[in-house]
Amino acid sequence: MEYSIHLDRLTLGVCYYPEHWPESLWEQDLDRMLEAGISVCRIGEFAWSKFERTEGAFDFSFFQRFLDLAQRKGMKVIFCTPTATPPAWLTEKYPETLNAFPDGTLVRHGMRCHCNHTSPVFLKLCARVVEEIAGHYGSHPAIIGWQIDNEINCETNMFYSEADSVAFRAYLKDKFGTLEALNQAMGTVFWNQEYTDWEEIFVARPTLANSPNPHLLLEQKKFISENSVAFFKMQADIIKKYRKPGDFITTNGVFGHIDYQDLNRWALDFITYDSYPNFAYSLGGANGNASAFGRLRDRVSGLSLARVRSISPNFGIMEQQSGGGGWQTRMPQPAPRPGQMRLWAWQSIAHGADFVSFFRWRTCNVGMEIYWNGILPWDNRDSRQLEELRVLRDETARAAELAGSRYAAKVAVCYHYPTQWDGEGDIFHGPLEGVSVMNWFAACQVAHTPMDLLCLGEDLGLEALAPYDLLVLPHIALLPEKTAGLLKEYVERGGRVIFGARTGFKDEFGRCPMRPTPGPAAELVGGTVREYTLVPEDSRTAVVLFGRSVPMPRLNEILEPEDGEALGRWYTREFYDGQPGVLRKRTGKGEAIYVGAAFSEEMASALLSYAGLEEPYAQWLDLPQDIELAVRKKGDRAYHILLNYTDAPRPFTCHGPMTDLLTGLPCEGEAELPPYGVMVLA
Ligand code: GAL
DSSP states (O other): OOOOOOOSSOEEEEEOOGGGSOGGGHHHHHHHHHHTTOOEEEEOTTOHHHHBSSTTOBOOHHHHHHHHHHHHHTOEEEEEOOTTSOOHHHHHHOGGGBOBOTTSOBOOTTSSOOBOSOOHHHHHHHHHHHHHHHHHHTTOTTEEEEEOSSSTTSSOSOOOSHHHHHHHHHHHHHHHOSHHHHHHHTTTTGGGOOOSSGGGOOSOOOOGGGOOOHHHHHHHHHHHHHHHHHHHHHHHHHHHHHSOTTOEEEOEEOOSSOOHHHHHHHHOSOOEEEEOGGGGGOTTSSOSSSSHHHHHGGGGHHHHHHHHHTTOSSEEEEEEEOSOOOOSSSOOOOOOOTTHHHHHHHHHHHTTEEEEEEEOSBOOSSSTTTTSOOSBOTTOOOOHHHHHHHHHHHHHHHTGGGTTOEEOOSEEEEEOHHHHHHHHTOTTTHHHHHHHHHHHHHHHHHTTOOEEEEEOOTTOOHHHHTTOSEEEEOOOTTOOHHHHHHHHHHHHTTOEEEEOTTTTOSOTTSOOOSSOTTGGGHHHHTEEEEEEEEOOTTOOOEEEETTEEEEOOSEEEEEEESSSEEEEEEESSSTTTTSEEEEEEEETTEEEEEESSOOOHHHHHHHHHHTTOSSTTTTTEEOOTTEEEEEEEETTEEEEEEEEOSSSOEEEEEEEEEEETTTTEEEEEEEEEOTTOEEEEO
């Protein structure tokens, strides 16, 4: 089963809220959308009360009228289940459905995402409303697909209600069988935390220093993921009974404490994503610094898109930012500059989106989001966004054949959900991942080396690794034996794997087995970690590698080769100066490298060039660092997508005749990408 959107052309959509506007406006809205190139509307995700005004009183006339109008006009619809905003009658009558803050105080009605996903009555009421909606609209010809819920785990990804504790106990009983096994796995012998009755166990509650048992906290996150998947599967199973053949099921992500590989497997046909690149320009944020994030700004959204691609190789964007943003209370942002909305849509497409739906048609004139600007302002006049949309209409039509082509990367940076969840509660290894992944992304961006993220899921096989020349496992602390075995096979066949500090020092429960680090990867890298130390963020510790000094930030490990070699040695005023800091071992046709620190951008660049993976398209294109190159391929045809995130024209050289699909014009020799410009060269 492949979890990809299957469209035969690039498609534009928009998020529309029929319930926010007078019904007399609908027709004019649909006409304006269609004229501007929108062929799909997403509707209904927050509209529970429009279907069930009071408990059990179902009425489907409102959206029926909208769907019928859409059908007449030729507009396609993605219909949503409304479970992210349960109505006031529900939470008043059944307060046990509410989520809670850690101290048990209930999260009240008035915002969104206020319920838990475990209380039996909530699950029953959700199942019923989904059954009614899908039963009623499932066969409607305007519908082409379904979105379950909205951004699950976005407003919060932690759950502390009584219902969650009850369900957590059941999960633990099922997983561990006996209290003895649970106590063993959770290391409760430490600080006298042993349980003698299941009823003594709760989801994490407030503790001194906000430091609950880390193993149980990790287990709680696995439980939240299982629960979220079960909540979605319940809805998907209902929709599947009623949907027309070919209609898809998706949701908009990507948020915390959900294993999206599982979610896809059990509930979805593919994932969609909500892309808001302007967060990089948030006012009052700390984004103007010299880190890769500060420098790359909106280009960093490519990293999130790589994560989406790791879930579905081709995907959709359910909400693509079209205006400046912010709630009345938070997230203040400036307006996108002329050209940026178009650029960001192409950024999504460059990374694998075949469907781009904008948030939102018209800015809402009531509620918390009056500043989240849509394509149209609330005064309803034409806008420069509408003009940019028309440009995209024409460009996506000319480049329609891009649909179904695949982002082509030779480098993959791997992630592992349990390691991430464990890292949220571990200030030693947790923060390393963000630093290293960002630096690998930055190094790949400036070297014009397309890069994927890759999920180290349980069902990962050799065929998923085969397309890559280089795998980077930044700091997979909870590296499973099985994955290490797979990596060994990959290396034997000629692959190259690079590990970072703290690899493999924990087991699946976050405990530290009595064995040398990097545990299951020790044999592959030919050595072990003797000692480690945290170093300050501004530390200048380095290793000498390939004849030069390369920074080794955050956490330094002193390594001891066994049958591997010391490829780099510490260059520092610290006590480990001169000792091994980077190891290498060849196995079969490939090799593994172990770097005893977080990855600096310089380290990532040095290793990219060592692996011969810098500027892989140099024979075709000479590009300045601040142009992004994304490559999508279909069979033998390669699409080179050039994106200029700056407000200045950027010169480049194109060797060999190519055509810009967006204009139909030839491109050869000295060329220029305009400010915020995009080209699709093939
Ligand atoms: C998304 C959400 C939308 C809207 C938008 C702008 O996270 O799905 O409903 O809130 O952000 O804030």
